[in-house]
Amino acid sequence: MNTFLTSKLNRNILVLCVAILGFSSLSSAQRYCYVDTQYILDAIPEYANSQLEIDRLSVEWQTQIEAKFALVDKKRKDYEAEAILLPAEIKKQREKEINDLDEKARELQKRYFGVGGELFTKREELIQPIQDEIFKAIKDVSSEKKYAFVFDKANQSNLLFANPKYNISDLVLRKMDIVVKKK
Secondary structure, eight states, X not given: OHHHHHHHHHHHHHHHHHHHHHHHHHHTOOOEEEEOHHHHHHTXXXXXXXXXXXXXXXXXXXXXXXXXXXHHHHHHHHHHHHGGGSOHHHHHHHHHHHHHHHHHHHHHHHHHHSTTOHHHHHHHHHHHHHHHHHHHHHHHHXXXXXXXXXXXXXSSOSOOOOOGGGBOHHHHHHHTTOOOOOO
């Protein structure tokens, strides 16, 4: 009989411990929310202006590069048409000229659009401060509202479903003193 009471007491203690652990985990439940950074970026006028500047530079630089490659193609076609009639020394000179022009065009392309190129630098110069401001606002809102995790809904995220009531994008914009006109 003594073992019966001991096992019943142990079971009650176990149930009580599980209940206490369950309630404590509920009371310290972590809070989650999400933002849509694309929505936030679209609401910031400086971002739109920065994108326009980057696009303008990109088109300008691409036009310069295409003109250089078009010159290389024209010189190459002219050379191929005349190659039969040219002496070996002139052929070598023209081939070197065409290769030099092609190399300069590739170097220009790399300088503008390569890794760490001018487009990358310009994008970092114009966009990075905006992204830093957004991150600071997200951090501030998250701290104020005591969110443990903030997910980003924009751009190929793995967020498959998001209840709009947990979207803090407008709070972030308000923190940045940006007023959004509702559609």
